[in-house]
Amino acid sequence: MSHPASDGRPILRVEQVSKSFGALAALTRVDLEVRQGEVFSLIGPNGAGKSTLFNVITGLYPPEAGRVLFLGDEITGLAPEAVNRRGIAKTFQITNIFPEISVFDNVRVAAQSRAPEEGRLGALWRVADVGAEVTALLTAFNLAGRADERAHNLSHGEQRYLEICLALATRPRLLLLDEPTAGMTPGETRAATELIRRVAAERGLTVLLIEHDMSVVMGISNRVAVLHFGEKIAEGTPEAIRSDPRVIEAYLGGAD
Amino acid sequence: MSSTRFGWRVWVVFAALAVLPAFPFMTGYRLNLAFDALLFGIVAMGLDLLMGYTGLVSFGHAAFLGLGAYSTAILLERGVRSLWLCLLVAIVVVGLYALVVGYFATTRRGIYFALLTLIFAEVVYTFFRYTMTFGGSDGIQGLEAAWVLPAVPASAIDSPLKNYYTVLVLLLLAYVACRVLTDSHFGRVLIAIRENEDRARFLGYNVRRYKMGVCVISALLTGVAGALYPVRLANATPDLLLWTVSGEAIVMVMIGGIGTLVGPVIGGAFFIVLQEEVSTYAPKIYQAVGLSADKGVGLHFLIIGVILVLIVLFMPKGLLGAVRAVGLRRPRSMAPAPAGGSE
Numbered sequence A: 001m002s003h004p005a006s007d008g009r010p011i012l013r014v015e016q017v018s019k020s021f022g023a024l025a026a027l028t029r030v031d032l033e034v035r036q037g038e039v040f041s042l043i044g045p046n047g048a049g050k051s052t053l054f055n056v057i058t059g060l061y062p063p064e065a066g067r068v069l070f071l072g073d074e075i076t077g078l079a080p081e082a083v084n085r086r087g088i089a090k091t092f093q094i095t096n097i098f099p100e101i102s103v104f105d106n107v108r109v110a111a112q113s114r115a116p117e118e119g120r121l122g123a124l125w126r127v128a129d130v131g132a133e134v135t136a137l138l139t140a141f142n143l144a145g146r147a148d149e150r151a152h153n154l155s156h157g158e159q160r161y162l163e164i165c166l167a168l169a170t171r172p173r174l175l176l177l178d179e180p181t182a183g184m185t186p187g188e189t190r191a192a193t194e195l196i197r198r199v200a201a202e203r204g205l206t207v208l209l210i211e212h213d214m215s216v217v218m219g220i221s222n223r224v225a226v227l228h229f230g231e232k233i234a235e236g237t238p239e240a241i242r243s244d245p246r247v248i249e250a251y252l253g254g255a256d
Numbered sequence B: 001m002s003s004t005r006f007g008w009r010v011w012v013v014f015a016a017l018a019v020l021p022a023f024p025f026m027t028g029y030r031l032n033l034a035f036d037a038l039l040f041g042i043v044a045m046g047l048d049l050l051m052g053y054t055g056l057v058s059f060g061h062a063a064f065l066g067l068g069a070y071s072t073a074i075l076l077e078r079g080v081r082s083l084w085l086c087l088l089v090a091i092v093v094v095g096l097y098a099l100v101v102g103y104f105a106t107t108r109r110g111i112y113f114a115l116l117t118l119i120f121a122e123v124v125y126t127f128f129r130y131t132m133t134f135g136g137s138d139g140i141q142g143l144e145a146a147w148v149l150p151a152v153p154a155s156a157i158d159s160p161l162k163n164y165y166t167v168l169v170l171l172l173l174a175y176v177a178c179r180v181l182t183d184s185h186f187g188r189v190l191i192a193i194r195e196n197e198d199r200a201r202f203l204g205y206n207v208r209r210y211k212m213g214v215c216v217i218s219a220l221l222t223g224v225a226g227a228l229y230p231v232r233l234a235n236a237t238p239d240l241l242l243w244t245v246s247g248e249a250i251v252m253v254m255i256g257g258i259g260t261l262v263g264p265v266i267g268g269a270f271f272i273v274l275q276e277e278v279s280t281y282a283p284k285i286y287q288a289v290g291l292s293a294d295k296g297v298g299l300h301f302l303i304i305g306v307i308l309v310l311i312v313l314f315m316p317k318g319l320l321g322a323v324r325a326v327g328l329r330r331p332r333s334m335a336p337a338p339a340g341g342s343e
Helices: A050-057 A080-086 A103-114 A131-140 A156-169 A186-203 A214-220 A238-242 A245-253 B002-022 B028-054 B061-077 B083-105 B110-130 B159-183 B185-202 B207-233 B243-256 B262-288 B299-314 B318-328
Strands: A010-021 A024-035 A039-043 A065-070 A088-091 A174-178 A206-210 A223-228 A231-236
Touching: A010 A050, A010 A206, A024 A039, A024 A050, A024 A065, A024 A206, A024 A231, A039 A050, A039 A214, A050 A174, A050 A206, A080 A088, A080 B185, A088 A156, A103 A131, A103 A156, A103 B185, A131 A156, A156 A174, A156 A186, A186 A206, A186 A214, A214 A238, A223 A238, A223 A245, A231 A238, A231 A245, B002 B028, B002 B159, B028 B061, B028 B159, B028 B185, B028 B207, B028 B243, B028 B262, B061 B083, B061 B110, B061 B207, B061 B243, B083 B110, B083 B207, B110 B243, B159 B185, B159 B207, B159 B262, B185 B207, B243 B262, B243 B299, B243 B318, B262 B299, B262 B318
Parallel strands: A039 A206, A039 A223, A088 A174, A174 A206
Antiparallel strands: A010 A024, A010 A065, A223 A231
């Protein structure tokens, strides 16, 4: 690809995005800039608008105002499949996999979305061999031994990893992770955080992360933004955010 | 997936079907019954692509069947005798209609999808039922037989035999096509849509386009079967377009074994033979319980109903699932579980 993996260049820009559900203002004029190659975390109390912002970026809802730009191109209001084809993949807060087919088949159908057959007539009788790619992903996430298991038989932690494998199989440049360690034990959370950081570094991925667990955020992020009642109230390095009085106020006085 | 393991059995069954007419008990009447059984096998297999693989329930397959039948009937009535030309025209007509239905129905999910397919089918029914050019409620009657080959006119080979082999060859072609399709790139995306439509979108798949595609393919299989229908019965009537026919196709898929391709063929054949046999023996049953034949008219539907209910209740994986359970004693859920996995 022609884009050099240069740190500091913006990969995703969210400009003045607003979104409301009825009378509830879920997002109010939110600005965000994620730079190439960084791990950027989005934190905030429950109901702060973090998942809504993800849904606006990935095309589930169009925003009422504002723009979303990816690699300089406007992607505001594109459908989820179109956003994914631009190079943005998302994992879900509540595990969202293909439950009744095997773990291998889950990742395979995700990987084959980038095969040359997609969108061609030949897709009706041909299928690309993406086995090596699938095995590599499953191995990276310690799921290779579970490849033939039906996905819904996996443990919660394994399903969370499968969720990430599905997103990665679409070969994204930007990975949006919505609370990837939700429901994990502290030990699993540490392992998962380390794994995510390693895989992102290996693949030159930019990561935008929603996370509740402060230890995860502080350990993995280059920069952090804080949402509170749909507004961005702070942004900076993990150290700066930790000591920001507005952030402390939001968390202590917030709905959590 | 599991069905590839049973692949060779399918070919044995096809071989058995190919030699079936050689047996003395296969009279003209039984050959015609077998024709109907295999024809509805194709219909049910086509519907299975939608129901079993994509998770979409169509309540309008009667329209695809009926449109195929009327398209052949209209051509035969106007002197077109080539079966292949009839099939080709049916493919075009049914394909265009399915594109329209698919375009609108795929805008909605679940019961609304089913409802939209039903409404379209009812419009088609009403059109043929009340259009006198196409015979109104009588349909198109008294058609001449179609030629399979121009050099072999209809009378050259015993007609029930010729018809039987025609439908058998089409069933074979349809089965191979469906098997290839369900193992293809396209087929795997269909399964992903069945499993989790939203997730498939977030993986970059244009789900609506896939659904429209499978609607058309499913309709074409059903339409081809429909186009063959007047070849045996020498007519096409609006009954074929009735919503009850769509309902029966769903029953065939369910009792046979949804999502297996082979199962629905068994279901279709079983349903047709059951219907025929029960209504043949019904008068004897009526006599045995002391009813005159005309008073007991509804009774055989009750018998068919009870049998179908029992199958649904006690064979959750359908007839095919029951055959596999007896024949192999190795249900799929017990297949390889790596001992001492990571959890």
